Amino acid sequence: MKLSCLQENLSKGLQTIMYSVPAKSSLPILSNVLIATENGRIKLSSTNLETAITTYVGASVEEEGSTTIPARLLKDFISNLPAGTINMQVKDEILAINSKTTKSKFNGSSAKDFPELPSFPKKSQVxxxxxxxxxxxxxxxxxxxxxxxxxxxxxxxxxxxxxxxxxxxxxxxxxxxxxxxxxxxxxxxxxxxxxxxxxxxxxxxxxxxxxxxxxxxxxxxxxxxxxxxxxxxxxxxxxxxxxxxKKIIPSEHVVKAIFNSPEFTEAVRLTDIFAKESNNTIKIRFDPEGKIKITSLSEETGQHESNLNAEIEGELVEIAFNSKYLLDFLNNIKSEKINFASNGNVSPCVFTTEDQKDFIHIVMPMQI
Incomplete structure (x- = not known):
């Protein structure tokens, strides 16, 4: 195999296939990236036997061929080379890579030892x-x-x-x-x-x-x-x-609320600091008077209370939540307003946003 390609393109391709390179494996070959030529391009492949990734990189191919090289070693090396053209040649499973100012050799293994890779079905519903x-x-x-x-x-x-x-x-x-x-x-x-x-x-x-x-x-x-x-x-x-x-999604609600997402996130995050000694348990009070009060339940580290305004309809309800679950939701949802609905303090609680159509998030309350 003999070819040349751009460092930046090869580096991007190697980064793409790294997800399916196992950190540890009983099969040493799985720690390698398969490098082959196909239709005038470089074919890079990796697999952990559960997931396989193949990507193609543009190249000028003089001689066809294939080999496998330790993936992390090659990825780290290529990513640290300066941008520009690099030349690659394989002889007796040794990969020689030359750039403008460097010469390197990598010990490889035969491509014949690499597992068979899945291909995209030609006759399938897509x-x-x-x-x-x-x-x-x-x-x-x-x-x-x-x-x-x-x-x-x-x-x-x-x-x-x-x-x-x-x-x-x-x-x-x-x-x-x-x-x-x-x-x-x-x-x-x-x-x-x-x-x-x-x-x-x-x-x-x-x-x-x-x-x-x-x-x-x-x-x-x-x-x-x-x-x-x-x-x-x-x-x-x-x-x-x-x-x-689907059967756990409540169809009836005794309280509904609309509130500002950044304000609610800040209140939960501050209360969470005091809740770490109580399994991240916090209590949220939804008051039809238009107030949400968020409090910590553990007194070992101190006490905290946050209050914010909200549009609330229905009954006064106090619900205990795992603050980690709320923060996971709030950190992944980018919306100014959040809609909340619940059928009581032991019922699944429903969160939706005004920005995400056809989206629903449900959190089970904690028992206290």
Whole structure:
């Protein structure tokens, strides 16, 4: 293999594939990036056997070939080279890289030892999603996903497509976020759960794409595939039945409120400082007189109370919350106004915003 390319393009490509390079692996080859030539370009691939990423980099190819090189070593090296043309040549699994002022050699391994990589199905129903739209949806949903690997389905994001609507949902059993997107395309209904960490990376990698993201399911191999411009990401679909969360969304409310998001965020953040010794428990009082009072419950570190004005209808209600859950929601939602509704201090509490249509966030109250 012999070729030349621009340092900045190769550095960007290596950064793209790093997500699926495992930090530790019983298979040393998985710590490598597969470098190959294909159709006059450099093909970079990595996999941790759960997720695989392939991206292409423009190059001037003199000789075809392939090899694998330790990914982090190569990424760190290329990112520190000055911008400009670099020349690469592989001989006997040794990669030589020359720039204007440097000469380096990397010991590699045969590409034959690298796992087989998924390819984008040619005959499949494709759902096209605008890259910015997906990124915005993931940002307000993914934070509610669980981290407990003993319940794998809760560590994923639920994608449900039906009648032209794509519903994206996550929950850890204590809070839930749901965003509904209106879609175009002739695609059969489907439901899958995809690892939340992977979806976050998909959204991040493709956020600047000018082309829509092509989303395809390969049920035979239990894969979800995302493709846009020069990059393909394939990930395993999580097994398990996603909970029927719709039944916990309350249809009746005894109190409703509208309040300023920055003011509420500041009040919760200040109260949270005093709540760390009480499992982050804070109490919020919704008064129909137009006042919200937020207090800490632990007296070990002191006491705190924040007050703010709000539009409130219904009964006077006091509800205990985990302040961490509220701050996760508030830090990910960029809106001036928040709408709140609850059917009492033991009922799931509903948060919506004026800026995000077809979005709902639910937080379960704490028992005190």
């Amino acid at each position: 759902l096209e999603i605008d890259a910015t739209t997906l990124n915005n949806a993931v940002n307000i949903v993914a934070f509610a996903a669980g981290t407990d690997t003993s319940r794998p389905v809760f560590t994923g994001i639920y994608f449900n497509y039906s009648k032209g609507k794509l519903t994206i949902t996550s929950t850890d059993g204590f809070r839930l976020s749901e965003k509904i997107l209106n879609m175009k395309g002739n695609v059969d209904d489907f439901s899958v759960v995809i690892p939340a960490k992977t979806i976050v990376e998909v959204a991040k990698i493709f956020v600047a794409s000018q082309e829509p993201i092509s989303f395809v399911l390969n049920q035979d191999e239990n894969l979800a595939l995302f493709k846009s411009e020069d990059t393909l990401i394939a990930t395993r679909i999580l097994d398990g039945q996603y909970p029927d969360y």
